[in-house]
Amino acid sequence: MTVSVDDVRAAAKRIAGRVRRTPVIEVAPGLTFKLELLQHTGSFKPRGAFNRLLTARENGHLTGKGLVAASGGNAGLAAAYAARELGIPARIFVPATTPAAKVAKLHTLQAEVVQVGNEYAEAYQAALEARDETGALLLHAYDQPEVVAGQGTIGLELLDQVGGFDTVLVAVGGGGLIAGIATALGDQARVIGIEPELAPTFHHALEAGEPVDVPVGGVAVDSLGGRRLGDLAFAAATQYTLSSLLVDDDAIVAARNELWRDHRLVVEHGAAVAYAALTSGVYRPAAGERVVVIVCGANTDPATLG
Structure with a gap:
């Protein structure tokens, strides 16, 4: 890849x-x-977020179940912003250690915010589980070709x-x-x-x-x-x-x-x-x-x- x-x-x-x-x-x-x-x-981060979502839309890969993403903050903000601009519901998983300013901004971008664990890896695992349970599109913070x-x-x-x-x-x-x-x-x-x-x-x-x-x-x-x-x-x-x-x-x-x-x-x-x-x-x-x-x-x- x-x-x-x-x-x-x-x-x-x-x-x-x-x-x-x-x-x-x-x-x-x-x-x-x-x-x-x-x-x-x-x-x-919005550069990669938009490219991921727009590519998925072009390819018919948007499931209608919204998107999920995990982030220490910035990737989540980008995912929430891109999703809002494109009319896609977003659920963002962030560590409990994420600065309050970033969490507050996620809420203003109309994303559902879930704080879990103390590190990105724990938030990412929770996002994977949510994807598997709901069928939502996963937007990775850094390791997807479109990103x-x-x-x-x-x-x-x-x-x-x-x-x-x-x-x-x-x-x-x-x-x-x-x-x-x-x-x-x-x-x-x-x-x-x-x-x-x-x-x-x-x-x-x-x-x-x-x-x-x-x-x-x-x-x-x-x-x-x-x-x-x-x-x-x-x-x-x-x-x-x-x-x-x-x-x-x-x-x-x-x-x-x-x-x-x-x-x-x-x-x-x-x-x-x-x-x-x-x-x-x-x-x-x-x-x-x-x-x-x-x-x-x-x-x-x-x-x-x-």
């Missing part, structure tokens, strides 16, 4: 008009931010918006975002996954030679808390020789505060992870290297910013 650049291009046509073409800003010479925090629902292709549309936009770049830094949880972007860019840029030290699913998969379960925790666990890298992400990592770097919680918190202080960007901890690789020195660009950072989510409490 793989995703091709043609799949990404088809997704871009399918979801056009449903999602925002988010802006890019050059914040320093050779450093550009792609502002996916300005996407509908405050993260990049990965939808997220990859970010890469196509970058090629159109930025006049040449060498490296893209991408936060990794389950891996749908990095898989999609790497597929869209192919050999046109290097893509590096950045993960919290306390949620290293990608890092451990690369070490083991396959996705493996790992314990997860830390400040970014609500959005980067998948216990296991997706199969599609691992396939992309193999095909495009992707690499992983780890940043600690202190670096993530500091980067998040810097994004607010210096750039007036309100982001969740998971969205600061990629930038933390630069601010902490974990990734040091070469002279003249042109770097893009995907700033991927804004669903947070601004009162927690320092």
